[in-house]
Structure formats: C-alpha cells, structure tokens
Amino acid sequence: MNFRMTLAAATLLALPVAANAQAIDGLYVGGGLGVNFMQSEHATATSPLGSFSKDLGTSAGPGLVVSLGYGFGNGLRAEIEGDYRYNSFSGTGYGGQEQKFGGMVNVLYDFVDMVPYVTPYVGVGVGYMDVQDRNLHATAGGTTITTNTNTKGSFAYQAIIGAAFPVPGVPGLAVTGEYRFLGLAGDRTYGGVANPGAIPVSVKMEDNYNHAVMFGVRYAFGAAPPPAPAPAPAPVPASPVSRSYLVFFDWDKAVLTDRARQIVAEAAQASTKVQTTQIEVNGYTDTSGTPKYNMGLSLRRANVVAAELVKDGVPKNVISIQGFGETHLLVPTGPGVREPQNRRVEIILK
CATH class of the missing domain: 3.30.1330.60 (OmpA-like domain)
Known part of the structure; x- marks a missing residue:
C-alpha cells in the first residue's frame, strides 16, 4: 500500500518590535519541524534468476531535528543533533516507505553583524543515520519483489543555511528558518523474496539525497537582557582646573x-x-x-x-x-x- 504524506509549513507572524541580534555565548538548545524532499533512490534487486534495476520516486514527508550546542561568543557554534525524516515511495508498479533517524555533529557560524535584527548562519555536519525500509515492493514482468522490514546504517553528511530572528522581550529566544541538505554515504542492502516461488532476493539501495525546509525555535541560556536606556546625566559644574x-x-x-x-x-x-x-x-x-x-x-x-x-x-x-x-x-x-x-x-x- 502506498501512503502519501504532506506537511504544511507554519507562517511566521511579523514581530511587533525588532530585537537586537547577538552572538551566542554558552549553552543553547533548539528544535525544528518541516518537510523533507528525497530525490529518486536507485534500487537494484538481485536473485538467482537475474537482476532488476529501477529509480524509485518519492513523496514529500516530515522532518524533525533537535539540538544541544555551545556558542563561543564570536559567532562560532558547535552542536550535537538528533534527526528524523520520513518519505514514501510513490510510482507505477512500486511502493513502500523509508524512515531515517540518527545523530549528527555540526559546526556553524553566525553572521551577527551582517543584517540588522536577524542573524544568518551556515553550517556543516557529519554523523550516522539508520535507514529503515518498510513494505518496499515492486512488480515487473509478473514477478513481485518484496523486502523484509529491517534497518541498515550509513554515515551521513549535511549542509545548513539558515537565519535566526530574536524574539523581543525574551533574551536568548529566537525563531529559526533553514534549508538542509542531507546525504548518505555508500549503499544499503536489504533481504527479501521474489514471488511467485518465494525466491530469495537482495535489494541494494543507492543515491540517498534529501532536501529539507524547517522552521523552529532556539534558546540560548544566560543571554543578557538589553540594557535599559541610560538616564540623562546630571549637570556637573565645570571645573576650571580640569x-x-x-x-x-x-x-x-x-x-x-x-x-x-x-x-x-x-x-x-x-x-x-x-x-x-x-x-x-x-x-x-x-x-x-x-x-x-x-x-x-x-x-x-x-x-x-x-x-x-x-x-x-x-x-x-x-x-x-x-x-x-x-x-x-x-x-x-x-x-x-x-x-x-x-x-x-x-x-x-x-
């Protein structure tokens, strides 16, 4: 059965008062939710009767990230991150679902002084993702290939482009919006059967590339509140000797x-x-x-x-x-x- 999942991105309301951007200095936490688009994934099924290859198209699905990091006060940040992404295979003669979950280590840089009241940032990351294919099946020439539901791991890498919008009146709190590219290194091979005949078959999955758009929040601990306006200085009599x-x-x-x-x-x-x-x-x-x-x-x-x-x-x-x-x-x-x-x-x- 082929499932289609879509996720509507929330619209950010205009903030009534602008807040000053500042570099993170210390611990912070963050999270984001959005939509993940996976490029077509190439699959090759091999059995004693021969092999079969096909590019499997996918439908958009949800993506989720949570992070714990540390800012060094100069724009540079380092963080650990947990990820989840889900997509379904969608096309003529094939179907199934794929979900990915794992962890990444990221290094990011905030451009604090580039744009007033907003902080653009870029980052890169490496990590490890578990990839679970569920109910993956394809039919060709009267033969149906079905994989077992199991999980294979891959090393992963990603690039991040985003922007943070400080929330007025709440020091350290910001709304974030970002684009993420995630790629998996190497191939993953899953066991299955080809029917009729219940012939053992292995299915190799390749070219796993993901594009995600996410919106979220981030909170930096210990952020200093904006200073109160300085009081008007009291007049001081001029000193003739100073x-x-x-x-x-x-x-x-x-x-x-x-x-x-x-x-x-x-x-x-x-x-x-x-x-x-x-x-x-x-x-x-x-x-x-x-x-x-x-x-x-x-x-x-x-x-x-x-x-x-x-x-x-x-x-x-x-x-x-x-x-x-x-x-x-x-x-x-x-x-x-x-x-x-x-x-x-x-x-x-x-």
Missing part, C-alpha cells in the same frame, strides 16, 4: 592612529602649562564583544595612551590608568553594536 581629551580607536584595535598621537601630544603639552597634579587615562569599548573581552580591550587601550603620554614627557607617577569596558557608553546602544564614538580613551587633566 581639562579632558578624547582619543578614538578602530574596531577591536588598541593601536594609535596618527590623529590619536596628535591628541595625546596636545594633552601632554597642556599638562605642562597648567598646574596638573593627576592625569586620569580611562579606556572604553563599544558593545560588539563579550563583557569580559571588552574589559581587557579597554585596559589595553588605556595603557597604550599612557605609554604615549610618558613618551611625550609626562611623568609616569602622575598617571592613573583604568579600563571600563563597555560601561559608560558615550552613545547609548544595545548589545553587539559597533559604535565608533564608544571606542575611546579619555585623558583628564586635574
């Missing part, structure tokens, strides 16, 4: 540009013209890295500026150095935003 200078840096750099060296030189020269008892050198970053990484980067920037001040003649003992990471943003932003005005070191003459 002056400040801002030195800006390229993204993810702690190297002084020519313009930055000019500003440091101006600050060093100004410290000789006014009564200066202390010079504060405070480093900052934008929010595009992890808080831990940004704290270290801000301190490296402050140390580079302090060293340039000493080179320009400022006594080392009057300089205090601090790194504030992504706190005290000059331009308030959400997480994962590259903002040039926030990549700075402030020199304060007191």
